[in-house]
Amino acid sequence: MDVLSKESDMLLLLEKLVNIDSGSKNKAGVNKVGQELIPYFQDLGYVIEVIPQEEVGNHLIIRHPKQRHASILIVGHMDTVFEEGTVTKRPFTIKDRRAYGPGVIDMKASLVSVIYALRYLKECGSTAYQHVQVIFNSDEEIGSLTSRRIIEREAKGKSYALVMEPARRDGSLVTERRGSGRFTIEVHGKAAHSGIEPEKGRSAIEELAHKIVKLHELNDHEHGISVNVGIIEGGNAVNTVSAIAIGHLDVRVATMEQAEEMEHKIEEMCAKSDVSGTEIELTGDMSRPPMVKNEKIEKLFNVVKKVGAELGMEIKDTKTGGGSDASFTSAMGIPTIDGLGPIGGNAHSEKEYLDIPSLTERTLLLAKVIEKLVKDKEKKLA
Known part of the structure; x- marks a missing residue:
């Protein structure tokens, strides 16, 4: 043949x-x-x-x-x-x-x-x-x-x-x-009317925004580390303090050591809220080794x-x-x-x-x- x-x-x-x-x-x-x-x-x-x-x-x-x-x-x-x-x-x-x-x-x-x-x-x-x-x-x-x-x-x-x-x-x-991982960050806050009683709310979107900034600071392209929150979801009305916000995170690494380091840093980052009264649920892992x-x-x-x-x-x-x-x-x-x-x-x-x-x-x-x-x-x- x-x-x-x-x-x-x-x-x-x-x-x-x-x-x-x-x-x-x-x-x-x-x-x-x-x-x-x-x-x-x-x-x-x-x-x-x-x-x-x-x-x-x-x-x-x-x-x-x-x-x-x-x-x-x-x-x-x-x-x-x-x-x-x-x-x-x-x-x-x-x-x-x-x-x-x-x-x-x-x-x-x-x-x-x-x-x-x-x-x-x-x-x-x-x-x-x-x-x-x-x-x-x-x-x-x-x-x-x-x-x-x-x-x-x-x-x-x-x-x-x-x-x-x-x-x-x-x-x-x-x-x-490069190795890769996917994570989902789900933030729960407290809804409130943003015009009548905003002080009673706890914004999940605000908390997620803090996390996105910190996560993107982990980028180190020179050494093969890429961190990207590519999809965000949250809120149900423009005049309501958001009770929930979700971010979907993609991570790429060049070595196994970096994979372990990124998992640890992301878990550590999401263990504590920046906005008082919000709670964070983190799921996902580094699913593909480099x-x-x-x-x-x-x-x-x-x-x-x-x-x-x-x-x-x-x-x-x-x-x-x-x-x-x-x-x-x-x-x-x-x-x-x-x-x-x-x-x-x-x-x-x-x-x-x-x-x-x-x-x-x-x-x-x-x-x-x-x-x-x-x-x-x-x-x-x-």
Whole structure:
């Protein structure tokens, strides 16, 4: 099988997947994506375990029966950030060697890429595809709240983790990510008429405003710390002292030490009110650890870089502030590479696109990386 000749088939499958609304809260839509994928893996001889979920789509664990202990874990996600009805407004389209549509690059093209990489290996007579275990989860875009424990459980004992987030616009892979956390600050005060008896009120909005200023003072962009209250809610009338106010906080860090420090500072800050008579309820945590580029990741990247060179590709790496499931496997000490999907850009927006030539090129790269890693491991065991 020549991957480069399969572009049309791959695009047909991609069109089918993109034209399914599968936002993280759209359980039926995400499950439909999974149902479309399952037969492809069954045709390759894999066994699929469906992990049912109550509120989000079901997760898929895909194994080959000839390998009880696969050495490579591939992780991807089936959910997108788009609301139901987006596909009707802007379905899959192709223009000037780019494909467009909701989730086309983040990360439905990657789902197609995984299938065709494994198919390539099988049809070429390589048994390397049998040494791979795949997890496709359904809630990555909302923090992998139900799938994190599954990823961490299945990652134990693996030699490598290959995460299928899209490559950057310039084709770079991701070897470093900032950790992230989400917090909600809910302030309760006391309502009062702001014209008749304002002195009897205790403004929740005023208290939240004090906290927002203090939280934003924690920013240290030079050292990779970003703190942002991105959404605020509160009050019910302009002439009423607010009885409730809510702030939603996003935190990004570069190291585990910073993650622990930020959690402590935020908890300490919210333990005491600035406005007398108000009370604060803090929820949330640092949910994704940072992916720190260490010696193991560097070594794995060099393997990918070498394979790319043999295919005529110059492979570079980069770091990013966005989160992904790569953070979980790398925090476990497993050599992890992210951004192994095709190349595209403008993810999470109406202009999201896939560079079509990269669909087959990066699929071939993935297949050859899998083959190389399996061969190297077999040599060590020989």
